[in-house]
Structure formats: structure tokens, C-alpha cells
Amino acid sequence: MLNLKNSMVAVLMLIIVATAGWVASKGGAYNGGQHGKVIADIGDRGAAQSTQTKEKDDRQKEDDKLKALRDKAGNAGAFEVSQAYKSKCASCHGVNGSGFQNGKPMMGPKLIGQSADDIFQQLVDFKAGRKENIVMKGLLLHLDEKALREFADEIGDFPARAAAAKK
Numbered sequence: 001m002l003n004l005k006n007s008m009v010a011v012l013m014l015i016i017v018a019t020a021g022w023v024a025s026k027g028g029a030y031n032g033g034q035h036g037k038v039i040a041d042i043g044d045r046g047a048a049q050s051t052q053t054k055e056k057d058d059r060q061k062e063d064d065k066l067k068a069l070r071d072k073a074g075n076a077g078a079f080e081v082s083q084a085y086k087s088k089c090a091s092c093h094g095v096n097g098s099g100f101q102n103g104k105p106m107m108g109p110k111l112i113g114q115s116a117d118d119i120f121q122q123l124v125d126f127k128a129g130r131k132e133n134i135v136m137k138g139l140l141l142h143l144d145e146k147a148l149r150e151f152a153d154e155i156g157d158f159p160a161r162a163a164a165a166k167k
Ligand code: HEC
Pocket: 085, 088, 089, 090, 091, 092, 093, 107, 108, 109, 110, 111, 119, 122, 123, 132, 133, 135, 136, 139, 151, 152
């Protein structure tokens, strides 16, 4: 009885020692075997991060280029416009009347820089059909002269708004 117990303990001890040896040979957490791997991982992540930063730099450069282009195209920067202008005119003439969006020409020409009276005259002419444009005529059909005057006055005010927005 005693012998059997002793040999069972011996077998268990053997198993434990063998397991410990196996774990140690695998470079488990106990003997610090993972440190190298962890450090390698951190190194990898660092490398990945630096490519990310590079991509970001590239994107920043791309953005700057676009911005420069936009400025060249007569984009006067952001300023407040009325909801009416935004919803009825901005889609073709740009939110600031530059006729450009993201450096690309839009459907409608540049409006900013023209006086309120010039804009008004063109709107009236479009509406009356004296100035031919099916798009603009259709658009203005439902606007009365008072509304045209308001749009003209607002667009005439764009350069002043742009100047104020730049400050
Ligand atoms: C669907 C696109 C579109 C929308 C929306 C639009 N326009 Fe136009 N607009 C044009 C096009 C295209 C022209 C060029 C017509 C031409 O020269 O024959 C134009 C020309 C003009 C012109 C004459 C500019 C010039 O120098 O010849 C004025 C002024 C104008 N639009 C004002 C407006 C106003 C104000 C609104 C909003 C109420 C507006 N447009 C909405 C497409 C649009």
C-alpha cells in the first residue's frame, strides 16, 4: 500500500518536472522567453505607425496642394451664405460663388466679384428670356423680382464677406 502511494507520488513528480522542463524549453512567460517577441512586436507596431504617419503627411501635402489650387481658382474661402443661396444656387455656382468645388469647375460660372446690380440684371434677363439659358431660366421661373433682388444683393456682398472671413 505504502509502495503504491510512493510510486504514484514519484510518477506525479516526474510529470510535473517534465511539464516544467517543457514549458521552460518553449520559452514561456516564466523564463522571460517572451520578452524578445514582445519587443519585436512593439518594433513592428512602431514601423506600422511610422508608415501611417507618412501616409498622413502625404495626405496633408495633397490637401495643401488642393487648397492652393482652389485659392488660385478664385475660391475666396468659407463665409456665411443664406440657406436660400445654399439650397438653390450653391450646387452649381459653389458655396462661395466661385464656380469651383475642390479645385474643379462646376456647372455654373463664377459669380463672386460681380456687383449686385450686374447680378440682378442678369437674373432678370434670364427670367425674361433675354439672356438664353434653359437651366437658369427654369430655376428663376418661380422666383419674383424681390427674390432675385435678394439673391443679387447677397452675391454682390460676397467679396466683402470673403474679406471679413479671411481676417
Ligand atoms: C443647375 C445649375 C444652376 C443652378 C442651381 C443655378 N445656376 Fe446660375 N448659372 C448656371 C449656368 C450653367 C449658368 C451659365 C449660363 C450662361 O452663361 O449661359 C449660370 C449663370 C448664372 C449667372 C450669370 C453669370 C455670368 O457671369 O454670366 C448668374 C448671375 C446666376 N447664374 C445666378 C444664379 C443664382 C442667383 C442662382 C440661385 C438662385 C443660380 N444661379 C442657380 C447654372 C445654375
